[in-house]
Amino acid sequence: MVDIAIEVTDRKGRVSQFAGTEGLTLMDALRNQGLPVAATCGGAKSCATCHVYIGEGSAPVGLPDEDEVDLLSESDHYREGVSRLSCQIVLLPVLAGLHVELAPQD
Amino acid sequence: MTTGSTIVIVGAGLAGAEAAFALRDGGYEGRLVVVGRESWPPYERPPLSKAFLQGELARDRLWLRPAKSYADGNIELQLGTEVTAIDRVQRCVHLNTGAALGYYKLLLATGGEARRLTIPGAELVGVCELKSLDDAELLRAKLVEGRQVVIIGGGYVGMEFAATACQAGCQVTVLESQDRVLSRSLSAVIARYLQSEHERRGVRVLTQSSVARIEGAEHVDAVVLSDGTRLPADVVLVSIGNEASDALARGGSLPVDRGIVVDREGRTTDPHVFAAGDCTVSRCEGFDATLRLESVQHATLQARRAAGAMLGQPAGRDEVPWFWSDQFDIKLQMAGLPLPGDTELVRGDPQSGRFSVIYQNADRLTAIQCVNASADFAAAKKMIAERRRFAVALLCDPLVSLRDVRSSRAVGEPIP
Numbered sequence: 001m002v003d004i005a006i007e008v009t010d011r012k013g014r015v016s017q018f019a020g021t022e023g024l025t026l027m028d029a030l031r032n033q034g035l036p037v038a039a040t041c042g043g044a045k046s047c048a049t050c051h052v053y054i055g056e057g058s059a060p061v062g063l064p065d066e067d068e069v070d071l072l073s074e075s076d077h078y079r080e081g082v083s084r085l086s087c088q089i090v091l092l093p094v095l096a097g098l099h100v101e102l103a104p105q106d
Numbered sequence: 107m108t109t110g111s112t113i114v115i116v117g118a119g120l121a122g123a124e125a126a127f128a129l130r131d132g133g134y135e136g137r138l139v140v141v142g143r144e145s146w147p148p149y150e151r152p153p154l155s156k157a158f159l160q161g162e163l164a165r166d167r168l169w170l171r172p173a174k175s176y177a178d179g180n181i182e183l184q185l186g187t188e189v190t191a192i193d194r195v196q197r198c199v200h201l202n203t204g205a206a207l208g209y210y211k212l213l214l215a216t217g218g219e220a221r222r223l224t225i226p227g228a229e230l231v232g233v234c235e236l237k238s239l240d241d242a243e244l245l246r247a248k249l250v251e252g253r254q255v256v257i258i259g260g261g262y263v264g265m266e267f268a269a270t271a272c273q274a275g276c277q278v279t280v281l282e283s284q285d286r287v288l289s290r291s292l293s294a295v296i297a298r299y300l301q302s303e304h305e306r307r308g309v310r311v312l313t314q315s316s317v318a319r320i321e322g323a324e325h326v327d328a329v330v331l332s333d334g335t336r337l338p339a340d341v342v343l344v345s346i347g348n349e350a351s352d353a354l355a356r357g358g359s360l361p362v363d364r365g366i367v368v369d370r371e372g373r374t375t376d377p378h379v380f381a382a383g384d385c386t387v388s389r390c391e392g393f394d395a396t397l398r399l400e401s402v403q404h405a406t407l408q409a410r411r412a413a414g415a416m417l418g419q420p421a422g423r424d425e426v427p428w429f430w431s432d433q434f435d436i437k438l439q440m441a442g443l444p445l446p447g448d449t450e451l452v453r454g455d456p457q458s459g460r461f462s463v464i465y466q467n468a469d470r471l472t473a474i475q476c477v478n479a480s481a482d483f484a485a486a487k488k489m490i491a492e493r494r495r496f497a498v499a500l501l502c503d504p505l506v507s508l509r510d511v512r513s514s515r516a517v518g519e520p521i522p
Contacts, residue, residue: 024167032172040403042150046430046439047403048484067437067480074484074509 004091007055009101010035020091026052026100027087035102043087048075048106050086055099061089077103111136113416114199114207116189116354117215118142120151120402121383121409123170125213128413130179138181139207141199145186146239147173152402154242155266156432160273161246168239192358194376211416214355214366214374214381215409218348218400223258227320233342236263248341251275256329256339258317260287262431264345265300268309269433271341279310279337281329286313290347293463293475296438299456300477303436350385350398363387365398371421372412380416382408392445392472401429426490428483439483442473442490453482454504462486464501470494471501485509 003019006029010016020029027050030037038049048071054061064072064084072083083103089095113129115122118140126140142148149168157163176183188202198208220235222228234245245267249255255271257264260282272278280287286297301311316332320342329337350365360374361367365387372380383405387396407425414421428441436459444450444465454461462482465473470493474486485508489496492512500511 028167034171034175034178038406040406041430042152042402044152044430044432045480046432046437046483047428067478070479070481071484074481074488 002093004093004096004098006091006095007097007099008033008035009099011102011104022091022093024091025087026089026091026098027085029091030086030100030102037086037102038105039087041087045071045085045088048072048085051075051077051103052084052086053079053082053101053103054084055101058099059095059097061095061098064088075103076106111210112208113138113211113213114209115140115213115215116199117213117217117351117383117385118144118148118183118185119215119217119383119405120148120170121217121405122213122215123148124406124409125215125382125413126181127171127175127179128410129416130181132413132417132419134413134417136210138179140181140183141187141189141201141207142183142185143188144238144240147171147176147183147185149239151237154239155236155263156270158239158242159246159249159267159270165239165243189354192354192379194358194360194379197378210378212379213372213409213412213416214379214385215383216351216354216385218350218384220344221347221349223317223320223344223346225317225319227322227326228344230320230322230326230342231324232322232326232340233320233344235344236267237348245341245343249274249276253277253340254338255279255341255343256281256337257343257345258329259344259346260284260311260313261290261345261347262288264343265304265433266431267343267345268304269307272304272307272309273434276341278308279312280304281315281317281331281337282311282313283316284313287311291440292438293450295450295452295456295463296475296477299461300433300436300438303434307434348384348400350387352385355381355385363396365396367396368408368412370411371415372408373415380412382412390443392443397443399427401427403428424491426487428487437476437478437480439476439480440474441483441487442471444473448472449498451498451502453502454479461504466495466498466501468495471496482508485512488512 001022040049041047148170189199191200198206220237253276255276257280288297318332321328352362355366366381368386372382387398390397431438448465448467451464460478462476476483
């Protein structure tokens with residue numbers, strides 16, 4: 001298990017850095033940091049309250065599947081190619097240096 | 107008894123924890139105590155019948171917040187402690203430790219308890235319920251390949267447990283007293299689909315069955331139905347719903363109607379006492395009786411609202427109630443509350459494994475229940491919030507997305 005360096009911009013534009021534990025989801029890591037991620041369904045891919053934007057030039061987090069796109073694309077704050085549900089991103093060493101921004105709440 | 111400005115929260119579940127953090131976020135700086143009966147810090151219950159039971163999720167992944175966040179927020183957790191009574195005159199709660207805690211405001215977030223069976227044999231070893239983390243840990247050890255599992259009650263917990271036990275290689279039978287599973291809240295079209303999907307994967311579902319007794323010497327051996335059928339069982343799960351934990355409120359002479367009666371901001375009739383989550387009932391538009399909504403979304407919303415009301419802050423906007431359930435690879439997502447007499451519209455072909463049931467009446471679209479149709483779910487939540495009708499022909503056309511239905515100018519034609 002290694003720690004993965006993550007940089008996050010909150011909804012007030014404040015930037016912070018922290019280390020997320022490998023194997024956790026990004027949602028868990030953000031919540032453990034005390035960041036305001038509602039994540040109402042706890043990662044069951046049934047809401048879009050853990051919506052984040054992946055920073056440009058950030059590590060490769062992969063593409064959302066169809067269900068995830070269906071939930072995200074109904075958000076008023078959806079940005080194609082940038083929006084992800086943080087519950088669907090598992091922290092792996094390859095993601096070191098990940099930069100994410102918390103999307104506004106619908 | 108000094109009450110000072112202390113806020114006491116009874117119940118360290120989702121609603122209790124959510125309210126505590128909402129109070130701090132809302133600017134409350136006084137003493138804040140959360141009393142929990144279980145020894146665990148506040149945790150997520152939904153995975154208990156799914157990922158946790160399957161062993162995919164370790165215990166420490168269930169905590170709602172990391173331990174340090176309570177210390178950081180100056181939130182006192184008194185775990186493994188039971189509140190035995192409320193004294194509304196002295197404004198204090200009595201604890202099973204013999205101590206009393208004074209309060210200025212009190213939040214009851216006591217949740218619910220699994221309803222008990224009252225038939226012979228219900229007390230045998232191996233007859234379980236699934237409500238708490240301890241229950242789930244006990245059951246997890248019993249889900250061994252080849253075991254005979256009998257589930258009494260085909261509600262959400264029963265059906266989720268059936269799927270998990272089946273995936274663990276157990277021989278699973280679900281006993282349901284009604285003519286279909288999930289009859290209380292789910293469209294018959296979806297309930298039948300779900301039943302057939304369970305059956306296709308090897309779960310036996312016996313509807314309209316009545317359980318007479320459970321047999322065994324010390325440990326359960328079998329479940330016997332009223333028609334004499336004897337079902338051998340190594341494990342029995344009783345999942346016949348929950349009852350609101352409202353005994354403290356009743357003892358404190360607060361209005362109770364199968365749950366603590368509250369307004370939309372969690373107020374009881376006592377200005378110093380609030381309640382939130384599964385222990386509450388409240389009025390919902392269009393319904394004569396008070397309703398008890400048992401869901402993560404409702405508990406979260408009500409906890410935040412109650413916290414706001416305690417601090418004298420205005421209530422936020424309304425939220426469309428929503429709920430989900432995962433069974434095998436089937437994702438059920440529900441939003442809104444169907445009203446009695448609503449027209450039920452089926453959108454998409456159930457055979458395709460991706461469809462929705464929409465409820466609409468003369469005034470508005472009230473609810474949707476989706477099977478593997480997240481786009482319908484997400485779009486319909488907004489349509490329900492708009493409180494209007496939509497064209498039936500478009501709603502029933504799966505080739506037109508609900509997003510397009512919502513933005514189209516076609517209005518719902520009047521019901522003949």
